Each structure stands twice: as structure tokens, then as C-alpha cells.
Amino acid sequence: MTGTKERQSDPGDWSGGQIAYYQARADEYDATYSIRMNMPRLEKSLDSLPIGGDVLEIACGTGQWTQLLSSRARSLTALDAAPEMLRRARDRMRGTATRFIEADVFDWEPDHQYDTVFFAFWLSHVPPVEMEPFWDLLTWTLVPGGRVVFLDDSPAKSEIEDPADEVSVPAVHRTLSDGSRHVAVKVLRDPAELTSQLNILGWDARVEAIDPFHLAGVARPKEGA
Numbered sequence: 001m002t003g004t005k006e007r008q009s010d011p012g013d014w015s016g017g018q019i020a021y022y023q024a025r026a027d028e029y030d031a032t033y034s035i036r037m038n039m040p041r042l043e044k045s046l047d048s049l050p051i052g053g054d055v056l057e058i059a060c061g062t063g064q065w066t067q068l069l070s071s072r073a074r075s076l077t078a079l080d081a082a083p084e085m086l087r088r089a090r091d092r093m094r095g096t097a098t099r100f101i102e103a104d105v106f107d108w109e110p111d112h113q114y115d116t117v118f119f120a121f122w123l124s125h126v127p128p129v130e131m132e133p134f135w136d137l138l139t140w141t142l143v144p145g146g147r148v149v150f151l152d153d154s155p156a157k158s159e160i161e162d163p164a165d166e167v168s169v170p171a172v173h174r175t176l177s178d179g180s181r182h183v184a185v186k187v188l189r190d191p192a193e194l195t196s197q198l199n200i201l202g203w204d205a206r207v208e209a210i211d212p213f214h215l216a217g218v219a220r221p222k223e224g225a
Helices: 014-036 039-047 066-072 083-092 128-141 155-160 191-200
Strands: 054-058 075-080 099-102 114-120 142-153 162-164 171-175 181-185 203-211 214-221
Touching: 014 083, 014 171, 014 181, 039 142, 039 203, 039 214, 054 066, 066 075, 066 083, 075 083, 083 099, 114 128, 128 142, 191 203, 191 214
Parallel strands: 054 075, 054 114, 075 099, 114 142
Antiparallel strands: 142 214, 162 171, 171 181, 203 214
16 A cells, blocks of 8 residues: 555455555544453553564554553554554654554565564454465564564454455444444454464464453464474
8 A cells, every 4th residue: 555545445355445444443543442442451461461672563553552562662663554543653652763664464575573563453354364374474574583462352342243244254344433334354263263273374372361352362483384
């Protein structure tokens, strides 16, 4: 994705539709985020996760998690596909040395390797068909001995989702305050099943429930994988 041209939501283009949704949601993102998230509990869980060194955050959004990573990183790079989100993240991180990248991670090639790759509530937006390519990308994005750290929704969140069947991947409908209706990929993965899948993909992973609705994971490439 280049420039700031807004992407149009195409029911057959799950990635473009997902980016278009987050472009449209940028103005109300912060106001609605806390409705779906137990931020005090999630922030506390972040303290126990191995985040440090040169850190890359994927799907940084408006920078809510970026600001929490900043004090623990030697250097911090934040990536997102929606320029509207990145503008707000830059404002939130003003005065820091955070590097921002505008890119669709499914079309992105890293120009640097990192000690930690972090993403919050992004993995559930990765459809099954992209899991292997995405985790292959992460392997190349890490320095030897690096790790991936993530937070996400658990299957219990299915209670509040509105499934969408007009795209070829698991997805949900999301309605914004202006009444516009969008589609976003949503795959709610069980911690044990996700741990097993990552093991098959060549990762030593630990994925655990934080509370009934959220999970946290740490994964490192297996030696020789």
C-alpha cells in the first residue's frame, strides 16, 4: 500500500476490506477499544512477557500498545497498513525515537531483524491460509535467539461477534458509529490448538489464557528449523 489513498471495501478482497475497515475506524478506535478489552488486566500481563531489545510491533493501530512497549525497547519500530491509524500513533509517540512503517504485512519484506516481534490482537486477523507464510516471515524478521510475543482474543469472544460469510476466510461484520458496515478477518484460536499449530510450523511456543476472554503467547523458532 502506498500513499494515503483510502482502500475500498471489496467483499472478495479480505485483506483490502480489513484495511479499509481500520482506515474508517481510526477516528473512533480509541473510544471503542476499551469496550472490548480489559486494559488494566492486559497491561499487567504485558509486564511478565519477555519484551526487550530491538522491538517490532505489527499492526500498531493508534499506538495504545506502542506506548507501553517504548520503555522496554532499545529501539522501537511500529508497522500498520492504515495511514489514518499511523497518524494517531505518531501523535501519541511524539518526542520518542519510534520508527513507523506504513505497509500491509502480507506484502511486506523486513529490512531489519529484531529481538522481539510483538502484536496485540492481530493474530486473530490472520486467516488460516496465511498462517504458514506469516510465521515464515516472522522467522526471517527475528535475530537468532529472538522471540515473538502476542496477546489476542480467545474463543469465548465468539459470543459478541457477528459472523460474515461473504468472504473466503473466517470473518465477522463490524458496524461503525456512522452506520457503515465492514468485514474483518477473525479467527479465534484455542490456546492448546494454537500451541500445537505453531509447534508444527517450527516454533517452540507457549500460549496461555490470561482470563476467560484473552490469551498471551511467546514463541521462538526451533533450533535447526
